[in-house]
Amino acid sequence: MTAEPTTGATVPEPTGPRPTAGGTVSEPRPDRASPARVPPLAKPRADPATEPGWEAVDAPADHPEPPKEQARRSRRLLYSLLRPWVWPSSAALVALLVENLAQLAGPLLIARAIDHGVPRATAGDATPLTLCVVGLIGCGVLSAAARYGFFRLSASVGQSLLLDLRTRIFRHSQRLPVAFHENYTSGRVISRLTSDVDAVRDLVEASLDGLLTSVITVTGITVLLLWLDLPLALIVLASIAPLLMMTRWFRRRSRQAYGQARDTVANIIVRFGETMNAIRAVQAFRAERTKHSAMNRLNEAFRDAHTEALGVVARYTAGVRLTGNIALALVLALGGWRVAEGDLQLGVLAAFLLYLRRFYDPLDELATFTNLYAAAASALEKISDFLVTPSSVPEPAVPVPLPPDRPHRGTLRFRSVDFRYGPGSPLILEGLDLTVPAGQTVAVVGATGAGKSTVGKLAARFYDPSGGAVLLDGVDLRELADGELRRELVLVTQENFLFSGTVAENIAVARPGATGADIRAAAEATGAASLLSTLPEGYDTEVRKRGNRLSAGQRQMVALTRAFLADPAVLLLDEATSSLDIPTERAVQRAMAAVLADRTAVIIAHRLSTVLAADRVLVLAKGRILEDGPPLRLAESDGPFAKLYERWTTSMG
Numbered sequence: 001m002t003a004e005p006t007t008g009a010t011v012p013e014p015t016g017p018r019p020t021a022g023g024t025v026s027e028p029r030p031d032r033a034s035p036a037r038v039p040p041l042a043k044p045r046a047d048p049a050t051e052p053g054w055e056a057v058d059a060p061a062d063h064p065e066p067p068k069e070q071a072r073r074s075r076r077l078l079y080s081l082l083r084p085w086v087w088p089s090s091a092a093l094v095a096l097l098v099e100n101l102a103q104l105a106g107p108l109l110i111a112r113a114i115d116h117g118v119p120r121a122t123a124g125d126a127t128p129l130t131l132c133v134v135g136l137i138g139c140g141v142l143s144a145a146a147r148y149g150f151f152r153l154s155a156s157v158g159q160s161l162l163l164d165l166r167t168r169i170f171r172h173s174q175r176l177p178v179a180f181h182e183n184y185t186s187g188r189v190i191s192r193l194t195s196d197v198d199a200v201r202d203l204v205e206a207s208l209d210g211l212l213t214s215v216i217t218v219t220g221i222t223v224l225l226l227w228l229d230l231p232l233a234l235i236v237l238a239s240i241a242p243l244l245m246m247t248r249w250f251r252r253r254s255r256q257a258y259g260q261a262r263d264t265v266a267n268i269i270v271r272f273g274e275t276m277n278a279i280r281a282v283q284a285f286r287a288e289r290t291k292h293s294a295m296n297r298l299n300e301a302f303r304d305a306h307t308e309a310l311g312v313v314a315r316y317t318a319g320v321r322l323t324g325n326i327a328l329a330l331v332l333a334l335g336g337w338r339v340a341e342g343d344l345q346l347g348v349l350a351a352f353l354l355y356l357r358r359f360y361d362p363l364d365e366l367a368t369f370t371n372l373y374a375a376a377a378s379a380l381e382k383i384s385d386f387l388v389t390p391s392s393v394p395e396p397a398v399p400v401p402l403p404p405d406r407p408h409r410g411t412l413r414f415r416s417v418d419f420r421y422g423p424g425s426p427l428i429l430e431g432l433d434l435t436v437p438a439g440q441t442v443a444v445v446g447a448t449g450a451g452k453s454t455v456g457k458l459a460a461r462f463y464d465p466s467g468g469a470v471l472l473d474g475v476d477l478r479e480l481a482d483g484e485l486r487r488e489l490v491l492v493t494q495e496n497f498l499f500s501g502t503v504a505e506n507i508a509v510a511r512p513g514a515t516g517a518d519i520r521a522a523a524e525a526t527g528a529a530s531l532l533s534t535l536p537e538g539y540d541t542e543v544r545k546r547g548n549r550l551s552a553g554q555r556q557m558v559a560l561t562r563a564f565l566a567d568p569a570v571l572l573l574d575e576a577t578s579s580l581d582i583p584t585e586r587a588v589q590r591a592m593a594a595v596l597a598d599r600t601a602v603i604i605a606h607r608l609s610t611v612l613a614a615d616r617v618l619v620l621a622k623g624r625i626l627e628d629g630p631p632l633r634l635a636e637s638d639g640p641f642a643k644l645y646e647r648w649t650t651s652m653g
């Protein structure tokens, strides 16, 4: 049988390539690294993710501008996140505006102090100078208070918004069907939840501050420069044209570079999670070196992509600084000459130069913001893509309830079911007709790849049939509410997945709100109680990660007790293949008998004892039923089951 995704998928710890102090994954975050320390642009290497066995998992090969619809969808997501926070966000904006205006007043007050305050003080009147000093202090206090208010407000808005985003991703990932998760690995979901959300966080935390401060400062200073002295202001304005060209170039390049860096980090997270999940297999097959070198190549690709991104930042910030310094030198030369000519006051020149320094600084900020925006835009695209993924097994808008007065609960019917896993995939089940009356236990057997697990997946509605219908008590599964379907029909998979927590908590998963007495009663009924009593803390024993602390037999007993507590009308059981010692095997058989009593069961059977205990056996081959009947009768005939039975009994000696 194929390894079945369990109801609790095996999700790796959210661990990444470079865990930070907070334990989150480090990511391609736009750095404010000094451009001088940035190495020259590295040539992008061949993508190691496309090497055999390491196919790219999360990314297209290159990063064209996103299609308009995708960009629109990301913006819609951002607006929907911001909508509940309109008022606090507006208050934060006002605080930022106040802070910037208070800052901008500084050089004007200094100019006034130099040109009027100091000469008047020299003449014996200290009042104008004192007023300028008091004004400066007042502006300083106002600016500090406004900054405090801004930080408090923006932090609370930002964090609430991120909480909302994380909640949406997690909720949606839980709603998406198993069919989706079979393709979209848990690593990719984790990448959405960690590094992509972090990119959005960086944008949210830095954007209001960086972008708006830049815009307010640049606009305010432009107006002030024009007002202070037109000829000098024209020199500054002339420098804007090359700056705009540089910014355009930078936007395009940094978007590409950060998009690539994000893809490589997503690949690292996915592969890291996969390797850690399969660590036993990796070590058993001594695959460490292969995995290590493959991971190294991914890490190198990440380094190269990030270095490339930093190289773009380095070129841009260097260009902005150079332009700014040339403009500053020209203003100083022309302004100094005009002061000497008596054409311009010294204080005005001083204020002009002070403003000019502040004029170019925000452009550096703008570069950082553009990077953050590029990273966040690419993250938001991925998150919004994920959030709009529709369920391939949607819940009906108007569910049909199961008939309340049916005499027997749990008649399962496959009516002319055709099934393929995807368009263009081969037909796995073809015209399957099967009725399992309420209370009957059916064992499904057949060669590997015959379609046994697929029958279970369709009955559990992990997939919908491509043709025909699966019905429970006469109602098409597609018309049943999810809650009702999960209550009536429970799938117990081979892995017997246990969550971190105690044994009791793991049993109670089946029925939230079950009391300790309910749990103990279920364990008594299946016989698990005596097996579990050997555990150090009984029901309160921590099973540790994925039930590592329990033996295979104990895990099966917990899983069966869980199914017993769920008390479904139909039980789908993908029997574990691992062999157990004789006493445990007997205990599991007894538990199965308790769980199966009085309910419909479809068992994908691997043990002869299970098959013989069933009311009916189905022999499946290539998605069709070859034989159908009571096990002993089929064993006595000379059909495929008789041959299987003979092989089984011979192999058991």
Ligand SMILES: Nc1ncnc2c1ncn2[C@@H]1O[C@H](COP(=O)(O)OP(=O)(O)OP(=O)(O)O)[C@@H](O)[C@H]1O
Pocket: 001, 002, 003, 182, 421, 425, 428, 446, 447, 448, 449, 450, 451, 452, 453, 454, 455
């Ligand atoms: N998620 C999937 N996507 C595409 N094909 C799949 C998927 N799962 C199973 N198949 C294919 O469907 C066919 C039937 O698989 P299924 O797991 O139902 O067989 P099985 O009888 O349970 O086999 P086994 O006993 O080996 O698990 C196989 O050819 C398999 O390759």
